[in-house]
Amino acid sequence: MTRLSPAGLGLRLAVGVAIALFLALVGLPLVALIVRVAPGELIRRLGDPIVLAALRLSLITSLIATAVVVTLGLPVAYVLATREFRGKRLLEVCLDLPMVLPPTVAGLALLLAFGRAGLLGGALGALGVSVPFTTLAVIIAQAFMAAPFFVAPTRAAFGSVDQRYLDAARTLRASEAHRFARVMLPLAAPSIVAAAAMACARALGEFGATITFAGNLPGRTQTMPLAVYVALEGDLGAAVAMSLLLVVTSVGLLLALRSGGQGFFMSRAPARRR
Amino acid sequence: MRRAFVARRVGSAAALLAAYGTSPGAHHAQHAQSREVVVFAAASLTEAFHALGAEYERRHPGAVVRLDFGGSQQLARQLDQGAQADVFASADQQWMTYVAERRLLDAPAVVFARNRLTVIVPAANPGGIRRLEDLARPGVKLVLAAEAVPAGRYAREAIGRLAALRGFPTDYRRRVLGNVVSEEETVRGVAGKVQLGEADAGIVYTSDVSPSVARTVHALAIPDSAAVTASYPIAVLAGAANRPDALGFVALVCSAAGQQLLARYRFLPAATVAPRPGSP
The missing domain is CATH 3.40.190.10 (Periplasmic binding protein-like II)
Known part of the structure; x- marks a missing residue:
């Protein structure tokens, strides 16, 4: 057994205290939600039409938003990881912006861009499309806020793919598309799936941009976080139950996406050697 | 070298934290001297109460009126959850009653304005x-x-x-x-x-x-x-940390000068209730 110096002991103690405080900060609110709601109550609330409508809307919109972010974000992440060009740094900062932007500001910016009186309002209006106050607005708000949570880690995952595999593929005259589809994507897949799960969780929890850009109407734009906020002013019990439901849903979604997605990709990935 | 750099970074971060961390505490300690009075008011009162707050501070040097605006329902709920405030001004009787029923009022509320x-x-x-x-x-x-x-x-x-x-x-x-x-x-x-x-x-x-x-x-x-007429009641809260200034602020709102200011911000006078300066 190694003997610890007093300094080492102090450090260990400090680390232990930090961990305990951190767990209390992150874990205690969750525990408080769980102990506040009886299991029967949770199931009973699922029968409430408003809760059900909000839950359904939340699941549908956040899954669509995630699909949009993954589809449009993959090429962006790939180009950022493999190319150098002027203005790249600025583009990267802009892509990260939604992560630090206050969601209400994001909502206002979305209104000024896609709103009826916004930049694209005239063009959209000519097509007979009015975005604000629709479910589409909810999806746009969620995708906007969730995008950096997908693009940044995916770009990092592409960047960390071992260059030797790509070189090997190149010597075998694999095209770039082929190298992407058969080497890069499978190797980066676990990180990509994890990033998609994070983006989905962020979309599910989106509140500020949604209420600003999409408004708040049960069944159409009132997602779970909005329903919780409104219930806080009426039925506190409902608010707590819905919050817990949202937590359970998020955990379930994250677990399903990670295990399901990894299983799907891992079976296609080439064997890795270290 | 590297370590020193890290230490310096940590040090400045700690200093930053300390600065943020102590301000609420310091602010608490100064509460008594700076005579801060916290007013929870309905969102529709925003501009009028900013003017009334400034007027109160002008008339009572040393007093600081801190205003918190929101939907009356949000404010009432916050008070019920233990939010610390001295005065509550609601845009309807319902949420004032909600607060009164929870025994959070110092004295019954008075209607100080109406609206259409x-x-x-x-x-x-x-x-x-x-x-x-x-x-x-x-x-x-x-x-x-x-x-x-x-x-x-x-x-x-x-x-x-x-x-x-x-x-x-x-x-x-x-x-x-x-x-x-x-x-x-x-x-x-x-x-x-x-x-x-x-x-x-x-x-x-x-x-x-x-x-x-x-x-x-x-x-x-x-x-x-x-037409539907909205009535705005105001009351000093039971948990008021600064009761004298809370009473003073309510008195100003109900006074002729306060009513004049409210009228300038397009509110209707409290009509049936005669202003009773000094008694909330």
Whole structure:
């Protein structure tokens, strides 16, 4: 057994205290939600039409938003990881912006861009499309806020793919598309799936941009976080139950996406050697 | 070298934390000397209470009026959850009663102002709303405050009264409420969505149509026969940390000078209740 110096002991103690405080900060609110709601109550609330409508809307919109972010974000992440060009740094900062932007500001910016009186309002209006106050607005708000949570880690995952595999593929005259589809994507897949799960969780929890850009109407734009906020002013019990439901849903979604997605990709990935 | 750098970084971070960390504490300690009075007020009172707060500070050097605005329902809930404040001004009796029933008032509330409702449409009038009947037309995007918000409850009441008027279709109420595209948490949220031109119409207080708002919206008056009058009660809270200034602020609001200021911000006088300076 190694003997610890007093300094080492102090450090260990400090680390232990930090961990305990951190767990209390992150874990205690969750525990408080769980102990506040009886299991029967949770199931009973699922029968409430408003809760059900909000839950359904939340699941549908956040899954669509995630699909949009993954589809449009993959090429962006790939180009950022493999190319150098002027203005790249600025583009990267802009892509990260939604992560630090206050969601209400994001909502206002979305209104000024896609709103009826916004930049694209005239063009959209000519097509007979009015975005604000629709479910589409909810999806746009969620995708906007969730995008950096997908693009940044995916770009990092592409960047960390071992260059030797790509070189090997190149010597075998694999095209770039082929190298992407058969080497890069499978190797980066676990990180990509994890990033998609994070983006989905962020979309599910989106509140500020949604209420600003999409408004708040049960069944159409009132997602779970909005329903919780409104219930806080009426039925506190409902608010707590819905919050817990949202937590359970998020955990379930994250677990399903990670295990399901990894299983799907891992079976296609080439064997890795270290 | 590296270590020193890290230590310096950590040090400055700690200093930053300390600066943020101590400010609420310091602020607490100074509470007594700086005579801070915290006022929770309905969102519709924003400009008027900023003026009243400044007036109070002018008349009582050393006093600091801190204003917190929100939907009356939000503020009442926060007070119920233990929020620390000295004065509560609600946009309806219902939420004042809610607070009173929880024994959070120092003394019964007094009505200090009244208000009327009006329909507003963006200046460009994208929905083509020219008469109140138009609100029932299919496809109109109407924004109201949520039902728990005083302005939302008053607005639904007004729509119900309009439906009973001659010339309005019998299913007016159902059709108008069917046109609601968003339920806002404060009346200012309604005004914002109309000002941005995103909603075709909204229902707000007449006092919300300030000269600056009036540049971007048109108001459609609701006839007297369907008018709903909002009453604003104010009270000192039982948990007031600064009771003298809380009483003083309420007295100013109810005084002739306070009433004059409120009138300048388009509020109606408290009518039936004579101002009783000094007694909240």
